[in-house]
Amino acid sequence: MISMELRSRIPSGPIQSKWDTHRFEMKLVNPANKRKFTVIVVGTGLAGGSAAATLSELGYNVRCFSFHDSPRRAHSIAAQGGINAAKNYQNDGDSIYRLFYDTVKGGDFRAREANVYRLAQISVNIIDQCVAQGVPFAREYGGLLANRSFGGAQVSRTFYARGQTGQQLLLGCYQALEKEIARGGVAMFTHTEMLDVVLVDGKARGIITRDLTTGAIEAHAADAVVLATGGYGNAFFLSTNAKNCNATAIWRAHKRGAAFANPCFTQIHPTCIPVSGDYQSKLTLMSESLRNDGRVWVPKKAGDKRKPNEIPEAERDYYLERKYPSFGNLSPRDISSRAAKEVCDEGRGVGETGRGVYLDFADAIRRLGEDRIRERYGNLFEMYERITDENPYRVPMRIYPAVHYTMGGLWVDYNLMSTIPGLHVLGEANFSDHGANRLGASALMQGLADGYFIIPYTIGDYLANAKLEKVSADQPEFVAAKAGVESMTKRLLGIDGKRTVDAFHRELGALLWEDCGMARNAAGLQRALARIPEIREEFWRNVNVPGSDAELNQALEKAGRVADFLEFAELMCTDALHRDESCGGHFREEHQTPDGEALRDDTRFAYAAAWEYCGAGNAPKLLKEPLVFENVPLSQRSYK
Amino acid sequence: MRFTLRIWRQKSAGTPGTLVQYDAPDVSPDMSFLEMLDVVNERLMERGEEPVAFAHDCREGICGTCSLMINGVAHGPVRGAATCQVHMRSFTDGQTIDIEPWRAQAFPIIKDLIVDRAALDRIVQAGGFISAPTGSAPDANSIPIPKQDVDDAMDAAACIGCGACVAACPNASASLFTAAKVSHLGLLPQGQPERYRRVRRMVEQMDLEGFGGCTLFGECQEACPKLISIDTIARMNRDYFKATMAAREESKAAAGSA
Numbered sequence: 053m054i055s056m057e058l059r060s061r062i063p064s065g066p067i068q069s070k071w072d073t074h075r076f077e078m079k080l081v082n083p084a085n086k087r088k089f090t091v092i093v094v095g096t097g098l099a100g101g102s103a104a105a106t107l108s109e110l111g112y113n114v115r116c117f118s119f120h121d122s123p124r125r126a127h128s129i130a131a132q133g134g135i136n137a138a139k140n141y142q143n144d145g146d147s148i149y150r151l152f153y154d155t156v157k158g159g160d161f162r163a164r165e166a167n168v169y170r171l172a173q174i175s176v177n178i179i180d181q182c183v184a185q186g187v188p189f190a191r192e193y194g195g196l197l198a199n200r201s202f203g204g205a206q207v208s209r210t211f212y213a214r215g216q217t218g219q220q221l222l223l224g225c226y227q228a229l230e231k232e233i234a235r236g237g238v239a240m241f242t243h244t245e246m247l248d249v250v251l252v253d254g255k256a257r258g259i260i261t262r263d264l265t266t267g268a269i270e271a272h273a274a275d276a277v278v279l280a281t282g283g284y285g286n287a288f289f290l291s292t293n294a295k296n297c298n299a300t301a302i303w304r305a306h307k308r309g310a311a312f313a314n315p316c317f318t319q320i321h322p323t324c325i326p327v328s329g330d331y332q333s334k335l336t337l338m339s340e341s342l343r344n345d346g347r348v349w350v351p352k353k354a355g356d357k358r359k360p361n362e363i364p365e366a367e368r369d370y371y372l373e374r375k376y377p378s379f380g381n382l383s384p385r386d387i388s389s390r391a392a393k394e395v396c397d398e399g400r401g402v403g404e405t406g407r408g409v410y411l412d413f414a415d416a417i418r419r420l421g422e423d424r425i426r427e428r429y430g431n432l433f434e435m436y437e438r439i440t441d442e443n444p445y446r447v448p449m450r451i452y453p454a455v456h457y458t459m460g461g462l463w464v465d466y467n468l469m470s471t472i473p474g475l476h477v478l479g480e481a482n483f484s485d486h487g488a489n490r491l492g493a494s495a496l497m498q499g500l501a502d503g504y505f506i507i508p509y510t511i512g513d514y515l516a517n518a519k520l521e522k523v524s525a526d527q528p529e530f531v532a533a534k535a536g537v538e539s540m541t542k543r544l545l546g547i548d549g550k551r552t553v554d555a556f557h558r559e560l561g562a563l564l565w566e567d568c569g570m571a572r573n574a575a576g577l578q579r580a581l582a583r584i585p586e587i588r589e590e591f592w593r594n595v596n597v598p599g600s601d602a603e604l605n606q607a608l609e610k611a612g613r614v615a616d617f618l619e620f621a622e623l624m625c626t627d628a629l630h631r632d633e634s635c636g637g638h639f640r641e642e643h644q645t646p647d648g649e650a651l652r653d654d655t656r657f658a659y660a661a662a663w664e665y666c667g668a669g670n671a672p673k674l675l676k677e678p679l680v681f682e683n684v685p686l687s688q689r690s691y692k
Numbered sequence: 693m694r695f696t697l698r699i700w701r702q703k704s705a706g707t708p709g710t711l712v713q714y715d716a717p718d719v720s721p722d723m724s725f726l727e728m729l730d731v732v733n734e735r736l737m738e739r740g741e742e743p744v745a746f747a748h749d750c751r752e753g754i755c756g757t758c759s760l761m762i763n764g765v766a767h768g769p770v771r772g773a774a775t776c777q778v779h780m781r782s783f784t785d786g787q788t789i790d791i792e793p794w795r796a797q798a799f800p801i802i803k804d805l806i807v808d809r810a811a812l813d814r815i816v817q818a819g820g821f822i823s824a825p826t827g828s829a830p831d832a833n834s835i836p837i838p839k840q841d842v843d844d845a846m847d848a849a850a851c852i853g854c855g856a857c858v859a860a861c862p863n864a865s866a867s868l869f870t871a872a873k874v875s876h877l878g879l880l881p882q883g884q885p886e887r888y889r890r891v892r893r894m895v896e897q898m899d900l901e902g903f904g905g906c907t908l909f910g911e912c913q914e915a916c917p918k919l920i921s922i923d924t925i926a927r928m929n930r931d932y933f934k935a936t937m938a939a940r941e942e943s944k945a946a947a948g949s950a
Contacts, residue, residue: 106826121747122813124853125755141833177829184829186822186882188846195836213846219754220849227821234817242810265802294750328722333730334751435752438770438777441722504826552737554730598742603704604803606745607737 056311058662058677061465062166067152067683071170074466075509079516086111089515092259092274094246094301096123096229098222098496099479100280102503105228108237110508115272116229116238117261119245119296119609124226127282127294128499131218132339132432134202134210135182135496137175142199146207148172154205155494156684158384159459159487160636160652162314162660165683166466167484174501179211181504185224189213203340203385203492210493215339215431221496225503245609247537249277249305249475250530256305256475257523258530260537264609267602269541271525271534275518276474276511279305280503283458283480285318287617287624288569289561291455292324292337298613302462302481303620310470311662311675313483314460315620316628319490319637320570321456322388325439326408335454336439338411338432340492343381345416345425346449348372348388350409354399360410360448371395375647384689386489386637386650389453393570394648396452403450412448453570457495459486459637460627463662463677467510468502471662474518476511478502483660488636541601544611549594553610556591560584560614560621568625573641577629581622588618623663623672630674633657645688654686693719693780696788697732699744705800711790721781725768726751726758728780729791745804753777753917756852759859760805761792766856766915774854774917794855796864798902809855811901812869818897819890820873822882835881848875850918860915863904868912870898871928872920878931888935895932 063074081089089112093104096118104116120126138151151172156163179197183189189211190198202210213220232238241261248260250271258273284299285291306312323338349370351363371391373380383391392409395401402408417425422445426433433444440450461483462470468484469476479499486494524530563583567576591614599605634643634650635657643651659676666673695716702709714736719728726748733743749757758775762768768778783789791805799807849872857868874891877883883890899905906925913922 102826109825120749120755120757121809122756122853124813125749125757127750127755130750130752130754139832177827179832180829181824181826183832183835184822184824184882186845186877186880188842188849188876188880189832191837191839191842193839195838196833213849216754216850219852220846223849227816228824228826230813230816231821231823242813265808294755296749329720331720331723331727331731333724333727336752435777438773439724439779441779441781508826550738552734554734596737596740598737598740604745604806607743 056309056471056664056675058311058463058471058675059465060164060677061467062164063466067165067169070166071173078509078513081512081516083111087113089113090115090274091276091278091511092117092272093278093280094259095126095280095282095481096120096226097126097128097280097282097479098225098499099503100278101126101222101225101229102500103278103280103478103507104238105225105232106504106508107511108232108235114232114238115241115274117241117244117246117259119243119264121243123229123240123242124223126222127297128222128496129219130294131496132215132337133341134200134212134217134493135178135221136202136209136493137179137211137497138172138209139176139179141197142208144207146209150207151175151209153684155485155491156487156681157689158489158491160489160650160689161487161654161658161681161686162317162635162679163485163487164660164679165681170506171485171498171501174505175497177505178497178500182221182224185228187213187220187224200341201344203382205491218496221500225500246281246301247304247612248533249308249472250533251308251472252523252527252529253521255473255518255520258525260533262537265604267600267605269534269538271530273523273525273530275515275520276476278476278478278507278511279462279481280478281481283461284315284620285455285458287560287621288455288564289557290327290332290335290565292321292335295334298616299620300613300616302477303616305462305470305472305475307665308472309665310472310475311463311664312460312623313463313660313662314488314627315624315663316568316631316638317459317488317636318455319385319457319459320389320453322385322392322453323411323451324454325436326403326450326452327405336435337454337456338436338449338451340385342411342429342432345428346381346411346413347415348381348409348411350395350400350402356400360402360412369395369400384489385492386639389570390639392453408450408452410448411451413444414448417445457490459483459488459490463660467513468507469510469514474514476507478507488638540612541608544595544597544608544615545601547592547595547597549596551594552596553607553614556587556595557614557617560587560618563587564621564624568628571639571641572628574629577625580625581629584618584622584625591615591618626672627661627663631657631661652688658686693721693783693785695719695783695786698788698790699805700792701744701804702801704803709801719780721779723780724751724776725762725778725780726776745806747806748776751776754852756854759794759807759854759856761794761859763790766794766859767917772917772919774852777917794859796858796903798864798866799855799858811903812853812855812866814901815866815870815894815897816873819886819893820877822877823886824882837881841879845876845879848872848879848920848924851920852918854917856915856917857912858903860911861904862909862911863907865906866898866901866903867906867925867928868916868920868922870894871924874928874931875924878927888931888938891928891931892935892939895928
């Protein structure tokens with residue numbers, strides 16, 4: 053096997069002009085020729101939906117796939133808080149450079165500067181585009197757009213549509229996509245799951261899918277493939293992701309040769325509703341915006357079981373305000389999450405399980421009145437009460453961190469192309485912009501930047517240069533890939549063991565949460581690395597997948613996804629073990645400052661770790677993309 | 693808590709279905725309705741039986757995937773909530789609960805509790821959008837929009853496309869779904885150029901899909917997990933009337949000049 057190399061293709065020149073220069077230097081596809089190219093887009097969230105719609109508007113032939121019954125149901129829909137853009141409408145000192153700077157720093161210096169700068173540049177166009185589509189962003193009485201400060205930012209650059217920003221942005225791009233479907237530019241395949249990528253002459257030329265209604269396995273040929281299939285947070289079983297989110301598309305692409313970068317970078321969101329019982333199927337995020345007015349605390353004394361209202365002020369520890377006086381309750385996600393874990397580990401956690409901290413609005417209600425709080429957070433308070441049966445206007449909310457977002461993903465170059473030529477990866481599925489920690493309201497921005505404004509240019513350059521032969525879905529490469537998928541399906545159905553798919557998934561999730569969650573150490577990771585292959589071995593011997601492959605079979609869908617998580621988890625722990633430093637969401641207990649902050653090791657680890665698949669049973673090979681910081685000087689994050 | 697469930701089981705679109713009884717013991721009041729079904733399914737699979745197929749995804753009331761008729765009520769007993777946001781504490785211990793799929797001619801059953809709602813996407817394809825190709829937008833603050841207009845548009849835009857309005861309607865009409873989109877886009881200045889063409893085409897598509905007509909029962913707004921008001925239907929009807937009158941005038945004028 054000839055080992056791959058990582059060519060980041062970062063344009064030369066000053067950071068401010070890299071994207072402009074690159075756009076000029078890229079080859080264009082003649083308008084009349086665009087319709088001769090077919091592009092497959094997998095996933096219809098913000099990244100995939102915006103890419104599919106825009107590529108079709110440009111004249112490409114698009115074939116778009118979603119496992120949902122409608123493209124509108126992709127998980128981007130659940131994003132609550134908002135989307136950042138360097139509009140500086142509030143005149144508070146924001147700029148493209150500041151958004152760039154904040155994102156690189158917030159990512160704890162593990163992202164590629166050039167990509168982040170481009171993201172900040174494009175952010176302003178995204179807001180324009182979304183407003184033109186009819187996205188009802190919040191407005192002031194004068195009719196102009198409203199902004200709020202979000203997730204630790206010291207400027208107000210976040211645009212929002214109540215607590216449903218993701219929904220409204222996704223509906224904007226879904227509607228653009230449906231418009232293109234009606235025009236005939238996009239052939240839409242709903243309720244269809246991608247199960248493999250097909251390579252011809254080393255280039256991505258198609259995919260294998262399963263029709264989730266009929267069970268039919270089909271091959272689809274194209275000139276290029278775009279994956280926008282989201283992150284891998286559901287490896288943990290419990291996360292804020294939707295139940296069907298999975299890593300199958302990116303994992304199977306990885307096994308075909310796409311390097312997987314920084315899989316240990318996962319984001320734990322500090323404000324989620326705590327677990328209530330063994331039956332728990334997912335965790336619900338409470339928007340981070342709540343931290344603008346809520347104060348986080350726990351009792352000073354361990355084991356204090358009094359009701360929150362009975363604990364006097366002097367016996368409360370507002371630990372975020374105490375430890376980080378300038379950022380306080382708005383400290384970044386990773387710092388806030390870890391601080392919550394620490395106080396719970398000390399026995400000061402609240403609620404029945406002791407895995408929770410208070411988020412208290414009493415002061416804000418006294419200061420602003422209940423009506424103002426209702427206006428700001430009414431829907432979130434309602435959601436909380438519905439789930440917990442407690443009224444947060446009267447008693448403090450209980451929150452606890454939960455897996456929320458994954459910064460790692462398939463490695464991509466500046467053009468968003470993976471190490472497989474022709475295979476492009478957008479949104480959460482790639483690794484590119486958030487480094488080791490994503491800032492609030494930046495995921496929506498990245499998804500739409502990739503889909504609306506980057507891939508439409510860069511894919512043209514690829515297609516114009518690639519000299520592609522015609523391929524057909526009947527040729528041997530497709531037939532072989534299809535046979536591979538069919539045989540895996542048959543194998544899963546034939547095991548006829550004793551344990552359900554969910555039983556394995558829960559076991560894996562609990563292991564990852566314990567040993568590769570908010571805080572990691574070498575011993576725990578080694579333990580997980582020893583245990584994962586055992587769970588996987590038992591899965592393939594003892595899982596029970598009822599039903600047949602020729603019908604809608606949800607257990608079979610899940611089984612394939614969990615089989616992939618069981619392989620992926622090993623890579624995640626391998627990466628976490630190898631990264632012998634702490635950075636952002638990756639906190640290695642061995643590496644911390646005397647105050648318990650993440651301690652980076654820039655001499656040894658200022659690189660993106662991209663792992664190459666070397667076959668089942670073989671250790672993956674580590675490739676390093678050095679990260680050079682020419683514009684934002686490397687520094688220790690400080691939120692004191 | 694303990695429940696007796698009577699769940700609609702149907703192998704496929706072409707085969708007849710029936711209600712099958714299951715026992716659900718040891719249910720915690722803090723479980724969501726779907727978590728209760730998860731537990732029932734785990735037990736079925738442990739016994740080697742096929743689990744009940746039901747549609748679900750985000751489990752926080754925003755994706756619009758879940759779609760259950762619970763005791764004859766779309767999304768069950770909690771007002772302004774999708775099925776996934778209903779918790780077992782909303783039921784009485786020992787109760788019998790009937791669980792069925794959405795029933796409508798335009799929503800054929802795929803399996804058990806899962807129906808095909810592609811008709812709703814086709815209504816959007818017919819005109820539920822603003823044509824603003826990527827790159828063509830002016831600065832976002834170039835058109836001020838009164839806060840009230842945006843708030844009203846947002847109320848309508850909150851629709852999650854679940855189809856509960858259709859399931860709840862005695863006529864299986866998709867008027868609330870269609871009207872929500874017509875209102876969201878029609879209330880905004882950006883939506884004006886295509887306003888009348890949009891409403892005409894969407895309403896025509898709704899009829900083509902086999903949804904029934906609206907006779908203003910108002911069951912839809914009761915079932916809507918986002919509490920979208922039937923005021924949107926009045927708005928749609930007004931716009932539709934104007935659009936068809938304008939079309940008639942145009943064709944008359946065309947006939948006159950010919």
